Amino acid sequence: MILTIDIGNTNIVLGCIDGDKTLFVERLSTVRTKTELEYAIDIKNVLDIYHIHRDEIEGGIISSVVPQITTIVKLAVEKILKKNVLVVGAGIKTGLNIRIDNPAQLGSDLVVDSVAAIAEYPAPLLIFDLGTANTVCVIDKNKNYIGGMIYPGIGVSLDSLTAHASQLGGISIEAPEHMIGKNTTECMKSGLIYSSAAAMDGIIDRLQEKLGGEATVIATGGLAKKIVPHCRREIILDDDLLLKGLAIIYKKNRK
Incomplete structure (x- = not known):
């Protein structure tokens, strides 16, 4: 264990x-x-x-x-x-072939997500990790890490919205009863949830164009469960992805 x-x-x-x-x-x-x-x-x-x-x-x-x-x-x-x-860091064997400008800059969480996804799902792969920041890892058909994206997480977006709009207060991050909001709270919830879902759908479309075909899409992270059900693209929700990747890396480095 x-x-x-x-x-x-x-x-x-x-x-x-x-x-x-x-x-x-x-x-x-x-x-x-x-x-x-x-x-x-x-x-x-x-x-x-x-x-x-x-x-x-x-x-x-x-x-x-x-x-x-x-x-x-x-x-x-x-x-x-x-x-x-x-x-996880310098000197740790991961088995991941990283093809970006400076592999040392790649966050350890993205390395671990990618190791787990490659072990469990068919490539090419798009891996969304939704947390404080939203990240996307792109794995090509040969299981190489070729790059990705980073954009503001839903919590960061909400904090920015309430900080800069004096009439808008804080809300919980959850889907509203109506997509077309009937009050300020519903409008804010709808905007946050559905803009995040639409962003994921749009990113998937664009990255699959760049990859030249369909990719396996995985979502993980603390907020993935709140967004993925509202997406239109097929996305596998895997809450345990990062921890499974850590277990794989542990085995590779066990003495």
């Missing part, structure tokens, strides 16, 4: 993977001021909820886009497991 952790800007996603089975996936808030001990308590509490003892866990692996807390979380996990924990 492996403990897998992805540190994002908004959430830390953690789960245990045993062989091909994901035992659980949970989210903690990313708090840059927390100490090693505080993170250790949070992670230990999650393991306790699922009745998982540290002796059952072979090892751990972390990917992170928040360098300020990567080491803190690594030390927190090692405090629990009493084992060294891998961090």
Whole structure:
């Protein structure tokens, strides 16, 4: 059994993977001021909820886009497991052939998403990860990572809208009762959800044109479940994609 952790800007996603089975996936808030001990308590509490003892866990692996807390979380996990924990980065074998201007610039979360998708789905691939930022990974028919996109996430768009429009207040991110909104709240919800879904549909169309044919489209990330049901293109929702990728990379680097 492996403990897998992805540190994002908004959430830390953690789960245990045993062989091909994901035992659980949970989210903690990313708090840059927390100490090693505080993170250790949070992670230990999650393991306790699922009745998982540290002796059952072979090892751990972390990917992170928040360098300020990567080491803190690594030390927190090692405090629990009493084992060294891998961090995706320089010197880690991934097996991914990255064909962009500077492969070292590619975020570890995008590397891990791509490794998992290539292992599980037919190429070419378009991988959407919907979180604080929305990212798209493009994998060609030969399973090479050839580039992608980054654009504002739905939460960032909502924050910007409410910050710059004095008459608009905060809302929850969920589909409204009516697509054609009957009040300000419904109009905002409709605009956020359906513009995001339409953006995904449009991006898929354009990228498939560039690839010269149909691609397998996968969506993951904290907000994917809220947007994908409203898309018109065929999209596979895979909440566990990143954690499965971490498990694959862990096995490639196991001594």
